[in-house]
Amino acid sequence: MSAPLREAVVDLDAYRSNIDRVRDWMDPVEVMAIMKADAYGHGIEEVARAAVDAGIRWIGVLTVEAALRLRSVGIGEDVRLFTWQHDAGLDFRDAVDSGVDLGISNVDELARIVEAVDQRPARVHLGVDSGLHRDGATAEDWPTLVQAALAAVRDGSIEVVAAYTHLAEASDDDDSAAVRTFDDLVEAAEDAGLDIRMRHVAASLAGLERPEFRYDMVRMGANLFGIPGADGVSAADLGLRPVMTVEASVAKTKRVPVGTGVSYDYTYRTDTETTLALVPFGYADGLPRLAQDRIEVAINGVRYPVAGRIAMDQFLVDVGDDDVRVGDTVVLFGTGDRGEMTVLEWGVALDTIGEEIVCRIGGRVPRVHVGERHTDDRP
Numbered sequence: 500m501s502a503p504l505r506e507a508v509v510d511l512d513a514y515r516s517n518i519d520r521v522r523d524w525m526d527p528v529e530v531m532a533i534m535k536a537d538a539y540g541h542g543i544e545e546v547a548r549a550a551v552d553a554g555i556r557w558i559g560v561l562t563v564e565a566a567l568r569l570r571s572v573g574i575g576e577d578v579r580l581f582t583w584q585h586d587a588g589l590d591f592r593d594a595v596d597s598g599v600d601l602g603i604s605n606v607d608e609l610a611r612i613v614e615a616v617d618q619r620p621a622r623v624h625l626g627v628d629s630g631l632h633r634d635g636a637t638a639e640d641w642p643t644l645v646q647a648a649l650a651a652v653r654d655g656s657i658e659v660v661a662a663y664t665h666l667a668e669a670s671d672d673d674d675s676a677a678v679r680t681f682d683d684l685v686e687a688a689e690d691a692g693l694d695i696r697m698r699h700v701a702a703s704l705a706g707l708e709r710p711e712f713r714y715d716m717v718r719m720g721a722n723l724f725g726i727p728g729a730d731g732v733s734a735a736d737l738g739l740r741p742v743m744t745v746e747a748s749v750a751k752t753k754r755v756p757v758g759t760g761v762s763y764d765y766t767y768r769t770d771t772e773t774t775l776a777l778v779p780f781g782y783a784d785g786l787p788r789l790a791q792d793r794i795e796v797a798i799n800g801v802r803y804p805v806a807g808r809i810a811m812d813q814f815l816v817d818v819g820d821d822d823v824r825v826g827d828t829v830v831l832f833g834t835g836d837r838g839e840m841t842v843l844e845w846g847v848a849l850d851t852i853g854e855e856i857v858c859r860i861g862g863r864v865p866r867v868h869v870g871e872r873h874t875d876d877r878p
């Protein structure tokens with residue numbers, strides 16, 4: 500059977516299995532499933548439904564827009580949706596009315612949230628900048644934010660759900676110092692009269708490696724997609740299953756003589772008479788041009804290196820004298836069960852991380868979700 504031109508197969512059963520595994524590790528701490536960037540390129544609506552099926556009751560998405568999208572497809576308020584990157588011109592009214600949890604870093608954001616409150620208080624998480632210097636209030640700005648939050652609590656405009664921070668994961672010492680900063684600032688807020696019910700600090704890597712940083716909730720992203728972040732640790736090592744498999748099909752084959760230059764710039768020449776297989780997947784689909792000489796793809800269980808420059812829409816593979824035909828499946832990365840590289844192997848080969856690889860898979864690559872459950876099948 501011929502394979503589709505190109506597709507990314509997303510195994511939702513694997514995702515649910517990873518959730519079960521991670522929740523067992525984190526027990527009794529709550530797990531927030533992070534779904535930035537369209538669930539790391541896997542498809543946020545389908546992944547969110549799978550997470551809820553698996554018992555997840557906290558989901559982290561970057562923006563209010565993404566949170567409202569999940570509310571619109573049936574993710575109800577029994578599931579908490581946490582967002583933390585806000586457009587400077589955003590009207591928070593719909594977010595407040597939909598019970599979306601809002602991470603805030605400064606008094607200006609808080610004032611705009613308070614202005615949007617109508618019949619119900621806004622749910623806010625106060626962000627601490629403990630050294631990453633992205634989100635959160637600095638130690639200098641924290642007292643002002645705390646006082647503004649106290650005033651908003653007293654007038655019924657907000658409820659403070661949690662305080663949070665994000666670690667740089669630069670070293671154990673750096674992270675320990677960051678957590679001490681966080682703890683000191685939270686303690687100061689509580690001394691000022693603010694009731695902070697939850698704290699969340701650790702994301703995927705720190706959640707695994709620093710149990711003392713788990714606190715009340717751990718934000719888990721990459722691990723749930725079968726992409727562990729620890730150096731030298733594979734998904735199999737942790738009992739996780741890669742969720743995305745990227746496939747294409749052989750579009751053409753061509754027999755060429757020895758010394759044939761292949762693709763742009765002739766950076767590859769055949770050293771014998773051979774067969775070239777054309778794969779319709781290029782840098783427009785998320786395959787970096789750097790992949791030449793670094794990655795191999797699997798056809799019929801055999802790995803082959805990319806031959807020549809990767810183009811916008813396609814690349815070539817030198818398959819020698821093997822019986823490779825038009826329509827054969829080409830596995831770019833996946834679980835490794837069919838001889839293919841995993842996304843972690845791609846990350847190592849391309850001097851990056853697995854998360855970047857899956858997030859780069861382009862929009863013209865259809866996501867095919869397997870293991871979906873229809874509403875009437877859910878417990």
